[in-house]
Amino acid sequence: MDSVTHTLFGLALYGTIDKSKFDSKTKKAYFTTAVGASLIPDIDVISQLWDTDGLYQMWHRGITHSIFLTPIWALLFYLLAILLFKVKDKRLFFLGLLAVFIHNTSDLFNAWGTGYLEPFSSIRITFGTIPIVDLVFWIILAVAFLLSRKNKKLSPFYFRAAWGFIILHLVIQTAQGALIYKNYQADYEQIALSADFVPWNFTVITKTGDEVMLFHDNLFKEKELLYTLKSSEDADLEELFVEKPEAKTLVEWSPFVVIVEDEERIGVYDPRFYRNGQSFLFEYLEMR
Template identity: 65%
Template sequence: MDTITHTLFGLSLYGTVNKEKMDRRTRMAYLVTAVGASQIPDIDVISQLWDTEGLYQMWHRGLTHSIFLTPLWAALFYVLCLVFFKVKDRRLFFLGWLASIIHVTSDLFNAWGTGYLEPFSQMRITFGTIPIIDFVFWILIAGAYFLSRKKPIGNRPVYFRTAWILIALHVALQSFQGYYFHQKYSHDYEQVALSAGFIPTTFQVITKQDEKVTIYEDGIFQPKQTLYVLESREDADLDYLFANNPAAKTLYEWSPFVVIVDDDEQIGVYDPRFYRQGQSFLFESFDR
């Protein structure tokens, strides 16, 4: 998910906590833990300072997004609260743990995917059933805030807890639909990937059969539409590309499948899930 969404997740987790009997320092400790642990897996973007070859795709979503690191992030914020706020409350550990789990798990559901099982597996897990920016999340969290703001402090958590239940329901419904479309297209194509649209119930379904990649738009309440038909040069010498552009190998390994470009001017690969208006956001090449 995007940074704003992760921040909203943290704030809404903080909103679920009953703060009626907390002093100011304790409230600050809970706020920092909820928001900070909701953001901390994205610290991997600093790898761009030393990864000059693009070996860590977009400097993002690798080891720091592992489910196995989430207890360490929780312990980090527990210690920080102890040092800076002088608050010793084991519930802070579990709040930080939950916040970091929500971060790395929510990233599974959009098209970028994540190294959820690192370092034990390099597999990139991606479902593609939730867009990178999901405005449904924003609306639900904003609704909880505005409905609760004039209520007694002890009654406010129920609104945020209800928002979380609705968020989980939204993710479940989107995922069931995504599974349906994936199964529907898998009968006719060798490879299938999904990319959820910004409008709920709509998806881009990216298919590959031999050298042909077709991108469809489909949804529960709309007819199937062909958006793009792309040709992949499967006979291209990718070893030559990888030797001259290591980032291309990273892209090749981290994407469900790629489209290969090979002509007189360049050789390259791109992820068709991000193909818009004649180009893909994730494209690595080498000029001949």
């Protein structure tokens, strides 16, 4: 998910808590833990400042997003609450644990995927059933916020209900995505999903041999072919990987890629992000 959504998730977690008996420092400790822990896995973006080997794509959503690192982040915020606010409350550890778990797990459901099992596995887990920016989440949380402003005593109830609707939306989207994915399995060698911004709609990316096809699909109408792409599977990518290590990272990170080799350039791109004739994840070399 994007940083705005992760921030909203943190605020929504904070909103579920009954703070009527909290003093000012305790409120600050809970707020910092809920929001800070909801964002902390994305601290890996700073790796791009020193990355000279083209590994940033692997580092981002890498080990900092590992489920095994979750208690470490939670402990960090528990200790920060003691250090900064002099609040020693073991519930803060569990709040931090839940916030990081939600961040890492929600990232599994969009097309970017995440290194959920690092360091024990480098596989990038991606379901592709939720868009990176899901406006349904925003609408649900906006309604909870507006209701909580009208009746502050019921604020925790509204935000808890919002989490219920978020989970319901996630289940419905993912169940539909799984059914659509299953419909393609018999006909194509490789398949990937990318959820559209409109709920219940998906882009299905398939690859068989050197042919990559992109379809628009949902459960309520016939699929629509969007693009047919050819991949130069016999191309020698050794020089590309040497000159552009980002390309090798992209190949390792993506479920599959389209290889481009013509008179102008040689490169690889991720077809899950193919729009209007190009993918914004495209690493290439100009031919000399």
